[in-house]
Amino acid sequence: MIRAILVVVILIVLGALKVPIERDLAALHRKEHFRGVEFNLDLREKLGQLGFVAALSGFRAIVADGLFIQAHVAWERTEWGRVLLLFRQVTTLQPRVILFWDMAAWHMAWNAAVAAMNDKSQPRLALRVKAQREYFALGKDFLERGIKNNPDRLQLYEALARLYKEKYKDHEHAAEFYAKAATFPHAPSYEQRFSAYERSYCEGREREAYEQLRQLYDEGVKERLPTLITRLKFLENKLGIPQDQRIPDK
Amino acid sequence: MSNEIDNLTLERFDASASARPMQTRHRAFSLARVRAITVNTLTELTRLKVFYVLLVFALLLIGSSIFMAQFTFQQEFQILKDVSLGAMSIFTSLLAIVATARLIPQDIEDRTVYTILAKPVPRLEYLLGKIAGVLLLLAISTLVMSAVFVLVLYMREQAVLHTTIRQMSAAPREQLDAAVRAVRASAFNIDMVPGITIIYLKACLLAALTLFVSTFATTNIFTIVVMAFIYFIGHLQATAREYWLQAHASGLITKIFLAVVALLFPDLQAFNLVDDIVAGTAISLGLFFKTALLGIFYTAIYTLLAAFVFYGKEL
Amino acid sequence: MRDLDLRVEPGEVFGLLGPNGSGKSTTLKIILGLVSPTRGRTEIFGRDSRLVESRVAVGFLPENPYFYKYLTGEETLRFFGRLCGLGGARLRERINELLDLVGLTKARKQRLGTYSKGMLQRIGLAQALIHHPKLLVLDEPTAGVDPAGSREIRDLIRDLRHRGITVLLSSHLLAQAQEICDRVGILADGALVREGRLEELIAIENQTELVLENASGTLLNEIEGLAARSNARVIERRKSTTTLERLFLEATKK
Numbered sequence: 001m002i003r004a005i006l007v008v009v010i011l012i013v014l015g016a017l018k019v020p021i022e023r024d025l026a027a028l029h030r031k032e033h034f035r036g037v038e039f040n041l042d043l044r045e046k047l048g049q050l051g052f053v054a055a056l057s058g059f060r061a062i063v064a065d066g067l068f069i070q071a072h073v074a075w076e077r078t079e080w081g082r083v084l085l086l087f088r089q090v091t092t093l094q095p096r097v098i099l100f101w102d103m104a105a106w107h108m109a110w111n112a113a114v115a116a117m118n119d120k121s122q123p124r125l126a127l128r129v130k131a132q133r134e135y136f137a138l139g140k141d142f143l144e145r146g147i148k149n150n151p152d153r154l155q156l157y158e159a160l161a162r163l164y165k166e167k168y169k170d171h172e173h174a175a176e177f178y179a180k181a182a183t184f185p186h187a188p189s190y191e192q193r194f195s196a197y198e199r200s201y202c203e204g205r206e207r208e209a210y211e212q213l214r215q216l217y218d219e220g221v222k223e224r225l226p227t228l229i230t231r232l233k234f235l236e237n238k239l240g241i242p243q244d245q246r247i248p249d250k
Numbered sequence: 251m252s253n254e255i256d257n258l259t260l261e262r263f264d265a266s267a268s269a270r271p272m273q274t275r276h277r278a279f280s281l282a283r284v285r286a287i288t289v290n291t292l293t294e295l296t297r298l299k300v301f302y303v304l305l306v307f308a309l310l311l312i313g314s315s316i317f318m319a320q321f322t323f324q325q326e327f328q329i330l331k332d333v334s335l336g337a338m339s340i341f342t343s344l345l346a347i348v349a350t351a352r353l354i355p356q357d358i359e360d361r362t363v364y365t366i367l368a369k370p371v372p373r374l375e376y377l378l379g380k381i382a383g384v385l386l387l388l389a390i391s392t393l394v395m396s397a398v399f400v401l402v403l404y405m406r407e408q409a410v411l412h413t414t415i416r417q418m419s420a421a422p423r424e425q426l427d428a429a430v431r432a433v434r435a436s437a438f439n440i441d442m443v444p445g446i447t448i449i450y451l452k453a454c455l456l457a458a459l460t461l462f463v464s465t466f467a468t469t470n471i472f473t474i475v476v477m478a479f480i481y482f483i484g485h486l487q488a489t490a491r492e493y494w495l496q497a498h499a500s501g502l503i504t505k506i507f508l509a510v511v512a513l514l515f516p517d518l519q520a521f522n523l524v525d526d527i528v529a530g531t532a533i534s535l536g537l538f539f540k541t542a543l544l545g546i547f548y549t550a551i552y553t554l555l556a557a558f559v560f561y562g563k564e565l
Numbered sequence: 566m567r568d569l570d571l572r573v574e575p576g577e578v579f580g581l582l583g584p585n586g587s588g589k590s591t592t593l594k595i596i597l598g599l600v601s602p603t604r605g606r607t608e609i610f611g612r613d614s615r616l617v618e619s620r621v622a623v624g625f626l627p628e629n630p631y632f633y634k635y636l637t638g639e640e641t642l643r644f645f646g647r648l649c650g651l652g653g654a655r656l657r658e659r660i661n662e663l664l665d666l667v668g669l670t671k672a673r674k675q676r677l678g679t680y681s682k683g684m685l686q687r688i689g690l691a692q693a694l695i696h697h698p699k700l701l702v703l704d705e706p707t708a709g710v711d712p713a714g715s716r717e718i719r720d721l722i723r724d725l726r727h728r729g730i731t732v733l734l735s736s737h738l739l740a741q742a743q744e745i746c747d748r749v750g751i752l753a754d755g756a757l758v759r760e761g762r763l764e765e766l767i768a769i770e771n772q773t774e775l776v777l778e779n780a781s782g783t784l785l786n787e788i789e790g791l792a793a794r795s796n797a798r799v800i801e802r803r804k805s806t807t808t809l810e811r812l813f814l815e816a817t818k819k
Contacts, residue, residue: 065328099324361628372617565601
C-alpha cells in the first residue's frame, strides 16, 4: 500500500519535471514543421470526434490516404463537391504533403473549372463563367493555404504561379511567384526564366524583364532557348534597344 | 495473511560438514544472468502465435501497397510509404503491449518465476532480462519489416524508372535525367531511418509501460485494456497539456483533469514524426536526438518503476 | 503463520508436514525470500534470506513446477546454470553430471513438453542442484507423481543426503515423509504443533516389534508363555504384510 502511494508520488514528481521538457520538445517539433495538426481544432470539426482521435493516434497518414483514394474515385465520377470536401479533409490531416495541396488545386482550377464551363445543364454562359471563376478561386485558396503550411518548399509557389498565368492570365502575380520559387536553393533554372517571361508581358515592367532575360542569355548557350530568344527580341523591339546591343539573329 | 515468524534459522552451517567446496562468488549485478533471461524471453516470445499473426499481417499490408498502380508514381509512393510505416508503427506498438502484458503473469502462473527468483537472481535483473527480450523482439520485427518495406519500395521504384525511361526515350538527356531524379527523390528519403528509429523507441516506451502496469495488474486482459486506454490518452496528452498550461480551461475540475493527464501520461504524439517525414519534412539531428532521448528516458523510468513495484510484490 | 521458530540442522532431511493450507508453502516461500514476513527473520547459513546472496547456498523445487516447455532438458539446466553464474566447460560438465544423477541422460535432447510428470520433477531436482547448493528446499516433491516415479525421487533425496546436502521438504503424504525424513515439524493453521526426530516422535516407548521368519507355532506359543512369565504382554500376533506400494512396484516392474 505504501509502495502504491509512493509510485503515484514518484509519477507526479517526474511528471512535473517532464512537462517542461515535453513542452520544449513540442515547440521544437512545431518549429521544424512537425505535429502541425495537433492543435488544429478545424480538424475536429471536419473529421468528427472519432476521426480526430484516430488521426492523432498514429493513423493520421493512413486516414488521409484513405480519404485521398475516395477523392480520386469521386473525381472519376466527376462529383466535384465531394472532391472539394474530401481534399479539405486530406489537406487538413496531412498539411505537409505537397502532393495533396497540388492535386486539390489542380482538380479545382483545372478539372472542375473546365467541367463547369462545359456544363450542358447550365444554358447561361454567364453562370457557367461564374462557376468556373469560383473553381479557380478554390484552387487558388488551396495553394495559398498550402504555402502557409509549407513556406519552406518551392513547389506550391510554382503551382500558384502557373495558376495565375494559365487561369487568371495575371502575369504580374505569376512573375512574382515564379521569382519566389527561384529564390530557393537548388531551384530549377526554369523558375528564373519563367518569372522573366511573365514579367515581359506586364505593362510597364518591360525594362526589368529585358534586363533579366538578357542576363540569362549572357549566362550561356544552355539558357538560349527558343522562347527566351523570341521574348528577348520582342522586348528589344518594344524598348527600342540600339541595334549594336541586340542579340544576333540565329 | 500475516506471516509472523519468530526465528527461523536454517542450518547454522558448520564449514567442516560441507560436502562440496565449490561455490561461485555472487555478484550484485551480472550481465550474464540478465542475458540468460533475455535470450530465454526472446525464445519464449518467438513461440507466440500472436507474434506471427501480427507480423504476417503487417508484411501483407506492406506488400499489398504494390498494387497501387492506378495512381501517379508520386501518389503511389506516398501511399506505399504511409501504409508501410503506419503498419510498422501499429504492429510494433501492438506487439509491445500484447507481448509484454503476459510475460510476468505467465511466469507467476507457471511458477517459473519461483525457480528463477529462488536462484541468486535479483528481481531487477529478472525484469531487465524480460524487457530486454521484448526490446530485442521489437528490434528484430522492425528490421524485418523495414527490409520488406525497402524491398517493395525498391521494386516499385525500378518498375517506375523502367517505364519512365521507355516513355521518354525520345526526350532530351536533360529532361530524362530530371524525370529519373524526380522518381528517385519521391521513392527513397534517408530521413525515414530516424523516423523508423522513433517508431521503434515509441514501441520500447509502450513495452516498458506495459511491464510497469503488469506488475500490479491482476490479469493480462486488464493490462491490455489499461494500455489501450493509455495509448489513446497518451496521444491526446499534448493537447491536454497545452490547454492546462495556457489557462484556456474553465472550471477547477476540468483543470485538475487536464493536469492529471499531462502529469501522469507520456506525450506519445512526440513520437509520431514519420507521417511528416514521408511528406518530405526534413528531420534535424538535434530534433531526432532530443526525441530519441525522451523515448529512452521514458523506457528507463517505467522499467525502474516496474522493478520498484515488483520488489514489493508477494509472489 | 504465527510464532514459528524452526531450525534445520546441517545434513538432515527435515519434513514440514501439515494439511493443505496449513502454511507449508508460505513458510518455504519466506525462506526463499519470495514472500517477506510481516515480522521476524529467516536465515540461511547465517545470511538473511531476504538478501539475494543467501540464495547462493540454496536450491528450490516448487510445487508442480512448469518449466519452459519449448526448452529441452539440457537447455533448461543450461538456463538455470547461467542464472547461477555458471558457464563454459564447468557448466557443461555439471549438466552431464546432473542428467546422469537424475537419470535423464537419454531424454536430454527432448523438449520438456514431452516429459512425464516424474521426469519433470527430476529435471526440477537437477535444476535445483545446478549450483551445488548446501540446502535443498522441495515443495511437495512427489505430489502427482506415480508410485514408481515417486520412489525414484525418494531414492534421489536419500542419495543427496548421503552426499551431505541438507534437505527441507514439505509434504502431506505422511507415509512417504516417514520413510525419508530424519526430523519433522507438523504445521497446523500456521503454527508449529510438533517438532522433533522422527523415531522419537513416533516410537511407542513401552512396545517392541519382533519379526520372525520360519517360526513354528510351538515356538511362538513358547515365546508368548515366556512373555507372560516376565510381566510383558503380547498385544498382537499376525502375519507380516508387505506394503501396498511394494506390491504395486513388484507388479508393475518391467
